[in-house]
Amino acid sequence: MLKATIDAEIFRESIDAIAALVTECRLHTEEDMLVTRAVDTANVAMVSLELKSTAFDAYSATAGELGLDIAKMKNILGMMGRGDALTLNLLDEERKLELAFKGYKYSITLLDASTIRKDPSPPTIELPGKAVISGSALNNAIKAAAVISDKIALGIDPDAMTFYMEAEGDTDHIKLALGEDELVALNPVGARSLFSLDYLKDMGKVMAKADEVEVNLGVDHPVKFAFDIADGNGRVEYLLAPRIEAD
Amino acid sequence: MGVALRDIIADCKETLDLDALKGVAAIDAHNALYQFLSIIRQPDGTPLMNAEGQVTSHLTGILFRTANFVEKGIKPVYIFDGTPPTFKQETLDQRREVRTRAGNAWKEALAVGDIAEAYKQASASARVDAYVIETAQELLGLLGIPWVQAPSEGEAQAAHMAGKGSVQFAVSQDYDSLLFGSPVLVRNLTVSGRRRVRGRTITVSPERIVLANLLDYLGVSREELIEIALLTGTDYHPGVRGVGAKTALKLVRNGEFESTVAEKLPDFDPASIREFFLAPPVTDDYNLSWSAPDTDGVVAMLSGRFDFSPERVEGALEKLSVKAKQQTLDQWF
Numbered sequence: 114m115l116k117a118t119i120d121a122e123i124f125r126e127s128i129d130a131i132a133a134l135v136t137e138c139r140l141h142t143e144e145d146m147l148v149t150r151a152v153d154t155a156n157v158a159m160v161s162l163e164l165k166s167t168a169f170d171a172y173s174a175t176a177g178e179l180g181l182d183i184a185k186m187k188n189i190l191g192m193m194g195r196g197d198a199l200t201l202n203l204l205d206e207e208r209k210l211e212l213a214f215k216g217y218k219y220s221i222t223l224l225d226a227s228t229i230r231k232d233p234s235p236p237t238i239e240l241p242g243k244a245v246i247s248g249s250a251l252n253n254a255i256k257a258a259a260v261i262s263d264k265i266a267l268g269i270d271p272d273a274m275t276f277y278m279e280a281e282g283d284t285d286h287i288k289l290a291l292g293e294d295e296l297v298a299l300n301p302v303g304a305r306s307l308f309s310l311d312y313l314k315d316m317g318k319v320m321a322k323a324d325e326v327e328v329n330l331g332v333d334h335p336v337k338f339a340f341d342i343a344d345g346n347g348r349v350e351y352l353l354a355p356r357i358e359a360d
Numbered sequence: 361m362g363v364a365l366r367d368i369i370a371d372c373k374e375t376l377d378l379d380a381l382k383g384v385a386a387i388d389a390h391n392a393l394y395q396f397l398s399i400i401r402q403p404d405g406t407p408l409m410n411a412e413g414q415v416t417s418h419l420t421g422i423l424f425r426t427a428n429f430v431e432k433g434i435k436p437v438y439i440f441d442g443t444p445p446t447f448k449q450e451t452l453d454q455r456r457e458v459r460t461r462a463g464n465a466w467k468e469a470l471a472v473g474d475i476a477e478a479y480k481q482a483s484a485s486a487r488v489d490a491y492v493i494e495t496a497q498e499l500l501g502l503l504g505i506p507w508v509q510a511p512s513e514g515e516a517q518a519a520h521m522a523g524k525g526s527v528q529f530a531v532s533q534d535y536d537s538l539l540f541g542s543p544v545l546v547r548n549l550t551v552s553g554r555r556r557v558r559g560r561t562i563t564v565s566p567e568r569i570v571l572a573n574l575l576d577y578l579g580v581s582r583e584e585l586i587e588i589a590l591l592t593g594t595d596y597h598p599g600v601r602g603v604g605a606k607t608a609l610k611l612v613r614n615g616e617f618e619s620t621v622a623e624k625l626p627d628f629d630p631a632s633i634r635e636f637f638l639a640p641p642v643t644d645d646y647n648l649s650w651s652a653p654d655t656d657g658v659v660a661m662l663s664g665r666f667d668f669s670p671e672r673v674e675g676a677l678e679k680l681s682v683k684a685k686q687q688t689l690d691q692w693f
Contacts, residue, residue: 136433154430155652155680155688156651156688156689157687157688158689184433208525225525225526227648228527230650230651233693236692238692334692335689335692354686354688357687
């Protein structure tokens with residue numbers, strides 16, 4: 114069971130965060146929050162999202178699971194504006210989710226959850242390096258690197274006390290190093306891994322709206338990005354597998 | 361093959377772009393493999409082969425079609441035929457005979473240098489055998505694409521899964537899927553945009569038939585649609601000689617099915633075939649889960665054993681969104 118009302122903008126933010134990686138997911142309804150964890154089809158990136166009941170104007174739910182067509186949801190939510198109240202109503206028997214806003218009433222057929230990839234178990238990875246940076250600065254760096262390359266190295270230099278991003282194109286090179294003054298926080302443990310910009314560009318658009326993004330890094334390990342959504346009433350985590358550095 | 365309902369279905373076909381189709385597609389594996397084997401050939405009819413002479417046309421078809429589907433947002437699941445019903449034996453014997461005859465005609469055409477005729481006969485001689493099925497299933501496994509073993513007819517299993525909502529539509533060239541009750545049938549999906557039909561190359565687009573709309577349009581029930589098929593002929597019985605879909609529709613609408621059968625086919629008891637279409641053997645024991653392709657495994661199989669060019673294989677794998685040198689999260693879970 115799920116019956117809830119929320120500012121459409123907040124819900125759109127949540128769906129956009131998921132849509133950056135997957136076109137469908139299993140959304141779990143719990144008594145005090147909505148939760149999902151999904152990996153993309155190639156098993157390269159994962160998104161985890163929690164949206165607490167406090168993010169809603171009204172929320173009442175029992176434990177359950179629904180198969181959501183994220184691509185469709187994203188299109189529908191694109192029609193709504195900030196401040197519009199969106200009412201979600203799960204019609205269990207009909208396997209439909211009703212979305213009502215401003216006189217519109219969408220009835221969305223849910224996907225059979227058993228055809229959607231099972232939620233991955235939470236990974237246990239040690240990522241000792243940590244930097245906290247504004248989402249817009251992170252997104253700008255990703256966009257700058259994408260101009261010359263399709264991959265970017267993210268790293269922490271403990272001697273220089275910097276968090277850096279470095280990209281190598283066929284003929285060009287770009288590096289951005291941020292010191293403690295320009296970061297919200299830094300845990301100076303040496304780290305460096307290479308990542309695909311294809312994935313980072315989509316994640317970057319979502320992260321750009323976050324005041325602070327916590328970046329966790331290791332050596333040739335995945336990167337984890339964590340940030341708040343819904344004024345601190347929700348949290349998103351992205352995990353991205355690295356590329357192999359040299360030929 | 362299948363059932364000749366084309367004449368009365370024409371108005372209910374909706375032609376669409378591959379881009380417009382999303383969701384899980386249950387693909388009639390034998391139908392698709394047969395198409396790959398008959399179409400993917402050299403101009404003189406020789407199928408694609410590796411150095412050892414093993415046919416690889418079907419593997420080419422699976423790799424590139426699957427990559428295309430996934431890129432367009434279609435999640436395929438292949439349904440393989442199980443044991444055919446006993447009353448299909450006659451059709452199967454006939455098909456075997458046609459293949460053997462075509463195989464001989466192919467050799468004759470090659471001997472006299474008639475390339476067009478050679479291609480035509482070679483296509484007709486295509487055979488889905490145990491080797492084709494085993495290697496197809498092996499490749500699907502490596503690509504992370506699920507497949508289901510049907511207890512009997514694959515189309516019946518696909519229709520069952522579509523009816524349950526496990527898949528959004530059934531994919532086959534044959535209309536039988538509709539008789540088995542598939543709510544949606546999509547044709548022309550496993551073939552590429554351009555296809556040779558009777559020697560000419562034409563462009564084909566996917567077409568969708570929605571069972572409810574078809575029944576509504578014809579003004580018959582599914583049981584009556586099955587009766588129409590029984591009169592025109594199915595894989596299980598040749599039907600009444602000289603009765604096509606239009607005549608059969610008229611007869612069934614007028615309630616003359618029983619009397620026509622009694623008069624024209626006194627020895628035929630349609631009950632068992634009707635029952636087979638309405639309640640065929642199917643299974644709920646399937647697990648539809650898609651996983652990331654085993655890139656190394658696919659390259660080892662196709663380039664290592666079947667002489668595919670590694671560049672072409674990697675190109676297809678990239679469509680399945682696996683980039684070279686990109687690691688997956690598997691090793692960290």
